[in-house]
Structures are given as structure tokens and as C-alpha cells.
Amino acid sequence: MKQKEKIRWQFAGVLGLALVSGLLAYPKVFSYLPIPNAGQVEQKLKVNLGLDLQGGIHLEYAADTSQVPAGKKAEALQAALSVVERRVNAFGVGESVIQLSKSGSEDRIIVELPGVKDIEEAKKMLKETPFLEFRESNAEALSGKITQANDDSKKQAEEILVRAKNGEDFATLAKTYSQDPGSKDKGGDLGFAKKGMFVPEFDAVIFRDDFQSGTVYPELVESQFGWHIIKKIEERGEGDAREVHTAHILFPKRSMDTVSDSVKYKATGLSGKNLKSAAVDYQSQGFGTPQVSLQFDAEGAKLFADITKRNVGKQVAIFLDGEIVSAPTVQNEIPDGRAVITGNFTLAEVKDLVRRLNEGALPVPITLVGQQSIDASLGDSALKQSLFAGFIGLLAVSVFMILYYRFLGFGAVFALLIYSAMLLAIFRLSGYTPFPITLTLSGIAGFILSIGIAVDANVLIFERTREELSYGKTVAKSLEEGFNRAWPSIRDGHVSTLITTVVLTILGTGFVKGFAVILALGVLLSLFTAVVLVHTWLRFVVGDWAEGHKTLLVAPKRAPEAEEGESRNIESGIKNGKKDPPVKKKKSKHKKR
Amino acid sequence: MIDIIQKRKYTYWFSGVLAALSIAAIAVFGLRLGLDFNGGTMIEVRFAKTPAPQVSEIQGALATLDLRSLTVQATGDNGAIIRFLASDDTVNGQVLDELKKTDADLSVLRTDFIGASVSGDIRKNAIWGTLLSVVAIAAYIAFAFRKVSFPIGSWEYGWGAVIALAHDLLITTGFFALFGKFLGVEVGVPFIAALLTILGYSVNDTIVVYDRIRENLLRSRTKSDFETVVNRSVNETMSRSINTSLTVLIVLAAVAVFGGEGVRWFSVALLLGVTFGTYSSIFVASALLVSRYRMRER
Numbered sequence: 001m002k003q004k005e006k007i008r009w010q011f012a013g014v015l016g017l018a019l020v021s022g023l024l025a026y027p028k029v030f031s032y033l034p035i036p037n038a039g040q041v042e043q044k045l046k047v048n049l050g051l052d053l054q055g056g057i058h059l060e061y062a063a064d065t066s067q068v069p070a071g072k073k074a075e076a077l078q079a080a081l082s083v084v085e086r087r088v089n090a091f092g093v094g095e096s097v098i099q100l101s102k103s104g105s106e107d108r109i110i111v112e113l114p115g116v117k118d119i120e121e122a123k124k125m126l127k128e129t130p131f132l133e134f135r136e137s138n139a140e141a142l143s144g145k146i147t148q149a150n151d152d153s154k155k156q157a158e159e160i161l162v163r164a165k166n167g168e169d170f171a172t173l174a175k176t177y178s179q180d181p182g183s184k185d186k187g188g189d190l191g192f193a194k195k196g197m198f199v200p201e202f203d204a205v206i207f208r209d210d211f212q213s214g215t216v217y218p219e220l221v222e223s224q225f226g227w228h229i230i231k232k233i234e235e236r237g238e239g240d241a242r243e244v245h246t247a248h249i250l251f252p253k254r255s256m257d258t259v260s261d262s263v264k265y266k267a268t269g270l271s272g273k274n275l276k277s278a279a280v281d282y283q284s285q286g287f288g289t290p291q292v293s294l295q296f297d298a299e300g301a302k303l304f305a306d307i308t309k310r311n312v313g314k315q316v317a318i319f320l321d322g323e324i325v326s327a328p329t330v331q332n333e334i335p336d337g338r339a340v341i342t343g344n345f346t347l348a349e350v351k352d353l354v355r356r357l358n359e360g361a362l363p364v365p366i367t368l369v370g371q372q373s374i375d376a377s378l379g380d381s382a383l384k385q386s387l388f389a390g391f392i393g394l395l396a397v398s399v400f401m402i403l404y405y406r407f408l409g410f411g412a413v414f415a416l417l418i419y420s421a422m423l424l425a426i427f428r429l430s431g432y433t434p435f436p437i438t439l440t441l442s443g444i445a446g447f448i449l450s451i452g453i454a455v456d457a458n459v460l461i462f463e464r465t466r467e468e469l470s471y472g473k474t475v476a477k478s479l480e481e482g483f484n485r486a487w488p489s490i491r492d493g494h495v496s497t498l499i500t501t502v503v504l505t506i507l508g509t510g511f512v513k514g515f516a517v518i519l520a521l522g523v524l525l526s527l528f529t530a531v532v533l534v535h536t537w538l539r540f541v542v543g544d545w546a547e548g549h550k551t552l553l554v555a556p557k558r559a560p561e562a563e564e565g566e567s568r569n570i571e572s573g574i575k576n577g578k579k580d581p582p583v584k585k586k587k588s589k590h591k592k593r
Numbered sequence: 594m595i596d597i598i599q600k601r602k603y604t605y606w607f608s609g610v611l612a613a614l615s616i617a618a619i620a621v622f623g624l625r626l627g628l629d630f631n632g633g634t635m636i637e638v639r640f641a642k643t644p645a646p647q648v649s650e651i652q653g654a655l656a657t658l659d660l661r662s663l664t665v666q667a668t669g670d671n672g673a674i675i676r677f678l679a680s681d682d683t684v685n686g687q688v689l690d691e692l693k694k695t696d697a698d699l700s701v702l703r704t705d706f707i708g709a710s711v712s713g714d715i716r717k718n719a720i721w722g723t724l725l726s727v728v729a730i731a732a733y734i735a736f737a738f739r740k741v742s743f744p745i746g747s748w749e750y751g752w753g754a755v756i757a758l759a760h761d762l763l764i765t766t767g768f769f770a771l772f773g774k775f776l777g778v779e780v781g782v783p784f785i786a787a788l789l790t791i792l793g794y795s796v797n798d799t800i801v802v803y804d805r806i807r808e809n810l811l812r813s814r815t816k817s818d819f820e821t822v823v824n825r826s827v828n829e830t831m832s833r834s835i836n837t838s839l840t841v842l843i844v845l846a847a848v849a850v851f852g853g854e855g856v857r858w859f860s861v862a863l864l865l866g867v868t869f870g871t872y873s874s875i876f877v878a879s880a881l882l883v884s885r886y887r888m889r890e891r
Binding site for chain 2: 052060062106119120123367368369370371372373374375381382385386388389390392393394396397400401404441442444445448449451452453455456459460463467488489492493494495496497498499500501503504507512515516519
């Protein structure tokens with residue numbers, strides 16, 4: 001019969017699927033088969049274990065894109081990503097995960113290094129990725145500011161001088177207004193000093209013979225540090241041994257020299273992201289101080305040409321990780337994108353710098369905002385425990401299904417085993433796709449949970465079947481009805497679970513994502529195995545013999561009370577007792593593990 | 594046939610008391626929030642020398658660093674777990690250095706550091722995730738049951754399910770307030786994941802019952818009392834509901850008992866949620882439908 005043949009083919013398909021899944025789930029078998037590249041295949045088919053199962057490090061960095069011009073942010077982040085990648089690969093970690101992520105307005109880089117033991121070492125290595133910048137002088141803007149600041153300072157000094165001369169307590173004024181950190185808390189007290197201890201302008205005043213002890217010098221004294229209000233407290237000694245005890249209030253004078261480097265120079269947009277390569281270069285100054293020669297990419301070359309053109313005769317500063325490394329004076333415009341960093345470098349320093357620059361200079365600075373590390377031994381025991389739990393779970397569910405749903409239960413268990421094998425096979429095969437699946441502890445939990453859910457579908461079907469049987473239908477018909485009627489419930493139930501897994505996947509981080517993805521996969525896959533596979537198997541195996549052994553199939557169910565006036569298909573009354581005592585469980589064709 | 598719907602008064606009392614107790618537990622004990630939500634650092638070390646440095650010695654070593662909310666806990670494994678609200682990574686480095694001074698050969702088993710911005714994210718995501726899931730599920734149910742607008746609207750089905758779900762989540766959270774207070778169990782991202790999973794899964798059960806109600810309503814030619822139809826539906830689906838939950842509970846129990854420390858409380862949360870979810874699907878969700886119907890009738 002055509003129908004029977006079709007069923008036979010379908011069943012054969014199921015068996016084939018089981019076989020393939022089993023193979024893929026245990027690729028060790030491959031090495032016994034005479035296929036070429038067996039070893040490689042086995043390698044590619046390895047299950048990717050997550051950090052919490054093999055031990056490793058998870059690092060999360062925030063990338064500071066505030067200095068990057070708006071349109072270039074994505075580009076800069078990508079560049080940073082590839083730099084970190086190069087660094088990680090240089091560290092020699094296989095199967096590392098490096099990705100960008102976004103949270104709110106902050107851009108993050110996530111680095112996962114499985115199998116790495118020393119987290120401090122790893123962090124240091126990553127941090128070493130230098131942030132290279134070229135900056136030009138901010139002098140014009142600054143000098144105006146400096147002059148203004150100095151004017152204000154002097155004005156304030158004059159005001160306080162008046163107050164000091166009027167007899168206000170000097171010490172209090174010093175504590176409040178002096179900006180000499182060494183003395184202000186002591187009321188500006190400088191202790192006894194001989195000539196020559198202070199700068200000449202200071203000395204010239206305090207050693208004046210007409211400067212009385214206990215008075216405040218009536219004018220501001222200007223030195224390289226700024227403006228001083230000086231009070232002489234007392235003096236002692238004669239001639240060379242003469243010492244004067246003074247106190248002062250300092251109002252600082254700023255100049256370009258006192259301004260910090262990072263303020264003195266402003267960003268130009270030329271940074272590590274434009275660096276094509278760096279090399280050690282020996283200046284043609286004979287034995288030469290070793291230098292670093294840089295080659296920029298096309299865009300960098302252009303930027304550099306503009307910068308040098310603008311700054312001929314001025315200094316251009318090179319910053320590494322926020323500290324100035326060298327500030328050469330530009331001789332002329334440099335159009336070819338080559339630059340040289342000279343400084344007091346030893347050869348070792350230069351080589352190190354070149355290595356770091358080549359391995360990658362970060363276009364944006366990064367700070368560590370989160371880390372997690374799992375020791376490999378913890379991971380190992382977690383893996384073993386969870387696998388064991390999964391095994392127990394599978395076993396328990398199988399026992400339950402067989403006890404309660406008897407022969408039908410066997411079908412469910414059979415499908416369950418295939419399901420597990422198929423899911424495992426999918427994990428392994430994902431290594432070939434651009435979306436390799438990483439198995440984490442939560443992933444295993446998701447896997448185990450999905451087993452319970454997979455079996456649910458079968459429960460629904462079998463319960464429905466029981467009901468149909470209790471109305472007196474034939475076994476075959478009851479089964480079909482069971483599958484058909486249960487389908488809407490199965491579908492709706494699984495969809496609602498899927499909805500939450502989708503939400504979890506989108507919003508979740510490591511633990512949650514791993515769990516949700518695998519649960520989702522499992523739910524989808526189980527729709528196939530629990531429904532289609534079981535259906536095929538049952539249709540194949542359940543034949544006319546079953547009619548006489550209904551109780552072999554499933555425990556009978558009390559028929560629900562009929563509603564008045566309703567048309568229901570009640571054929572014969574069913575006795576709730578057993579018809580024939582079940583002889584033995586029929587040997588079934590499923591694979592037992 | 595059990596008079597579940599007719600005796601729904603008892604259901605409401607039982608659930609009401611549980612819910613009230615849960616709210617009380619959460620209000621009084623609070624949830625013990627872990628690193629994920631508070632931010633901070635947790636370092637687990639194993640000392641090489643025996644006897645291992647005492648808790649007080651470790652605290653002394655770290656006293657100079659001015660750490661906030663520092664707690665030190667000895668573990669059975671000749672080790673210690675040190676927790677504090679960190680500001681940044683350099684502080685962590687200093688802590689490690691001080692620890693190394695007490696025992697140069699110690700091994701660091703675990704360092705978890707969640708900066709403030711990351712934990713802020715996690716908090717935000719947890720709230721959004723829950724809200725989103727609830728809304729999505731309610732919408733889905735309303736959509737799936739759109740054809741059954743009589744005698745109560747399809748949105749009522751959604752509400753019934755959502756209230757039952759909220760009840761499940763509330764009680765589970767109440768339990769974890771207790772666990773937090775008396776067993777020191779911390780609530781972090783896994784807990785939220787468990788809650789969301791409970792949301793998604795427990796609705797299964799409710800749908801099974803609603804499905805049957807829908808089927809019986811569509812079938813019933815006579816204007817049978819809505820209450821009777823619902824009660825019959827619940828009875829008919831009871832063994833189904835219990836068994837589907839049972840299969841999940843079995844596997845979860847296996848994980849809770851045999852699985853590692855990392856997933857233990859996660860599976861306990863799921864266990865509680867699924868158990869109460871089943872209870873609420875059978876007793877609460879359908880009772881709510883009938884009550885709503887009664888309210889409308891007045």
C-alpha cells in the first residue's frame with residue numbers, strides 16, 4: 001500500500017537522522033572511519049566551551065570616543081577592535097572572543113580569553129596597547145588665557161597687600177590666599193633663612209636693613225614664581241651668619257612652562273589609527289640615537305602634511321598614553337607621511353615602542369569597567385556536575401514517561417534521545433558557520449530545561465490520545481486526533497516560551513544570552529522531534545495489534561461527563577477496567593543508549 | 594469533577610495570603626542584591642599556607658585601603674571570599690597586592706569586578722526585560738484568543754494570565770527574600786533570567802487551560818453556564834497541566850541537586866516558579882476569568 005510504504009520511508013528517514021546525529025554528537029567515531037582529514041573534522045566539530053566551563057577571563061572595557069569627530073566614531077571603534085584583536089592573538093590565546101557592544105551611550109569592548117590563568121598578566125598586556133596621538137601647539141589660545149590669569153593674580157595680590165598692611169592677621173591671610181603649598185598651612189611661615197636660600201628678588205628684600213621685624217613689606221615682590229607679600233618676623237645673627245625669619249603669601253604667575261603638557265597641546269585628529277607601520281631607525285648621525293620612524297596611511301599622510309604646514313617652526317607633540325614622548329620642532333612641511341620620533345631613548349625602549357606601535361596603537365583610550373575570571377578547576381567541576389545533572393534529568397524524565405505513558409512513552413524517549421543528539425550535533429556544526437555557539441553553564445541549564453519542555457509536547461499529545469481513546473475511538477484514530485488536537489496548545493505554549501527567550505537574548509549579557517539562545521534552539525528543535533519524529537515512529541510501529549492492547553499503550557482515562565444537548569462521538573461505553581492484563585512490553589525498534 | 598471554580602474563594606484566600614507574605618518578606622528582609630546589581634568586586638582566593646590567614650588578619654591587611662562595605666568570608670577550602678564596593682581597577686590591584694603580603698603563594702580563583710556603569714546597565718535591562726516580556730506575552734495571548742470574544746473579551750484572557758504570572762513571580766521573589774536573609778543567597782542576573790523563563794514557561798500551562806476553555810466554549814451549543822464550562826475545562830486539563838509541569842520539575846530537580854554551585858539557585862528559582870505557575874494556571878487563572886465574568890454580569 002502506498003500509505004504504508006510512505007510511512008516506511010519516513011521511518012527510515014528518522015533512523016538515518018538518528019544515525020547522523022549520533023555520529024556528529026560523538027565525532028570521535030570519525031577517526032575510525034576512512035575519510036580524509038578525519039582529525040581536522042573532529043577538531044572543527046569541537047563544542048565551544050564557555051568561560052565558566054573551561055576557565056578564563058572576561059574583560060569589559062569602556063571606549064572613550066569623546067575626542068573622535070562625530071562621523072568617525074564607528075570607524076575608530078572598529079580600528080580599536082582590530083587592534084585589541086591583534087594584541088590578543090599576539091598573546092597566543094586560541095578561541096578568544098572580542099566584540100563591540102553598546103550600552104546606553106557608552107561603547108564597550110568585550111574581551112574573553114578562555115584558558116588564560118593570570119588575569120593581571122592579561123590585563124597588563126591589553127593595557128599596553130598604546131594610545132598614540134599627535135598634537136599641535138595650543139599657544140595662541142593659551143597665551144591669552146595665561147596673561148589674563150596673571151593679571152587676575154596680580155590684582156588679587158594687590159588687594160591682599162592692602163589688607164595685610166592694614167593690620168589683618170598675616171597668618172590667616174596666608175592660609176586663605178597663599179598658593180605656596182609648602183608654607184600656606186603654616187601661615188606662610190618660611191622659617192629662618194640665610195642669604196642665598198631664596199631667589200635673589202626675595203633675598204634683596206628680606207635682608208634690607210630698613211625692613212623692620214614684625215612689619216609687612218609695603219610693596220609686592222615679584223619673582224619667577226609670582227608675586228609675594230612678605231612679612232619679616234624676626235632676625236638673628238650677624239654678617240654671614242645672619243638669618244631672617246619670614247613669612248609670605250604667594251600669588252602665582254603662570255607661564256607656558258608651568259602649564260601641563262596636555263593642556264599646552266591640542267588634538268589634531270592624527271592618531272594611532274592612521275599609523276601604517278613603525279620601525280626602528282638609526283639616524284644618520286653616526287652611531288646615532290635610535291629613533292622610531294613612522295609611516296602613516298593615506299589619510300594620515302594628508303593630515304600630517306597639513307599639520308606640519310601649519311606648524312613650521314613650532315613644536316608638534318607626540319603623546320603616548322596621555323604622556324608626552326617627544327615634541328620636535330617642525331622644520332618644514334612633510335608631505336609623504338613619514339615621521340620620526342626622536343628622544344632620549346635607549347635601544348631597548350625604541351624596540352619596545354616600535355613593537356607596541358606595530359601591534360597596534362589604539363585610536364581611542366579604553367578603561368576597564370568590568371571583569372570576571374573563573375579558575376579552570378572551578379570550570380571543570382562545574383562542567384562535570386552539570387553534565388551529570390543533565391544525565392540524571394534525562395533518565396528521570398524517561399522513566400516517568402515510560403511508567404505513565406507506557407508504550408507511547410517509549411516513543412517519546414526515543415525522540416528525546418534523538419533530540420539530544422541533534423542539539424549536540426548542531427552545537428558542533430555551528431563551528432562551521434559564522435555563528436559558533438558557545439556552551440556555558442547556563443547554556444547547559446537551558447539544554448536541560450529544554451528537555452523538560454520537549455517532552456511536554458508529547459505529554460499533551462498523549463493526554464489527548466488518552467481522552468480520545470476513552471471516547472472509544474480506535475487506537476489509530478485516537479493517535480491522529482491526539483496529534484491534531486494537541487498541536488495548537490503545543491504551538492502556543494512554545495511560542496510564549498520563545499518570546500521570553502527573544503527578550504532575554506536581546507537584553508541579556510553572557511549568562512543570560514547563553515541560556516536563552518540554547519533554550520530557544522531547543523524549543524524550536526523539539527517542535528520537530530517531539531511532534532514529527534514521534535508521529536512517524538508511532539505511525540510505523542503502532543499497527544492493528546495495538547487495538548487489542550490499548551492498555552499497553554497508555555493508562556486508560558475516565559471519560560469526561562457529557563454535556564446535555566451536545567453532540568459527542570460516544571460509541572460504546574468503555575469500562576475503566578483493564579481488558580487484558582498487559583503481557584510484556586513489546587520489543588521496539590528504537591535505539592537504546 | 595472537582596469544584597475548582599465553585600470553590601475559588603479558597604484559592605483566592607490561599608494566594609492572597611501567600612502574596613501578602615511575599616510582599617512582607619520583600620519589604621522587611623529585602624532581596625540580597627549581588628555584584629550584578631550593586632557593582633563592586635568579589636575576589637576568591639585560596640591560601641597556600643596553613644593555617645590560612647584569619648578573617649581579622651585579612652581585614653587588617655586591607656584596612657589601609659579604605660574600602661567601602663568590605664566583607665571577608667572564610668571558605669572551607671582554605672580560602673576566603675572578599676567583597677567590597679570598588680571604585681575602579683586600580684583599587685582592585687591594590688587589594689590583590691595587600692593580600693599577597695599575607696600569603697605570597699596564594700592563588701586567585703576568581704576575580705569579579707563589575708563597574709558602576711555595567712551594573713547600572715544590568716539593573717536597567719532587568720527592569721525593561723521583565724516589562725517587555727509581560728507586555729509581549731499579554732499581547733500574544735490576546736491575539737491567540739481573539740476569536741473567543743464571548744462572554745468575556747479576549748483581552749480578559751490576557752489579563753487573567755498576566756495576573757496569575759505576577760502572582761507566581763511575586764511568590765518566587767518572596768521566597769528569595771527569605772533565602773537571602775537566612776541562607777545568604779544573592780540575587781543577580783541569573784535570578785532575573787529565571788523569572789523571565791518562568792514567565793515564558795508558566796504561560797504554557799495557562800494556555801493549555803485556556804485552550805480547552807476556548808474549545809469547549811466554541812463547541813457548546815447550549816448556553817451552558819460559563820462557570821460550569823470553565824470548571825469542566827480545568828478538570829479535563831488537570832492531568833495534562835500537572836504532567837507537563839512534572840516533566841520540567843523532574844529535570845530541574847536533577848539540576849538543583851546535582852548541578853554545580855553556579856546553577857543551583859537558578860534552578861531552585863525555576864522550580865519554585867514552575868510549581869506555583871502550575872498551581873496558578875489550574876486554580877487562579879481560570880478563577881479570575883469567571884470572577885471577571887461575574888463582575889460584568891452585575
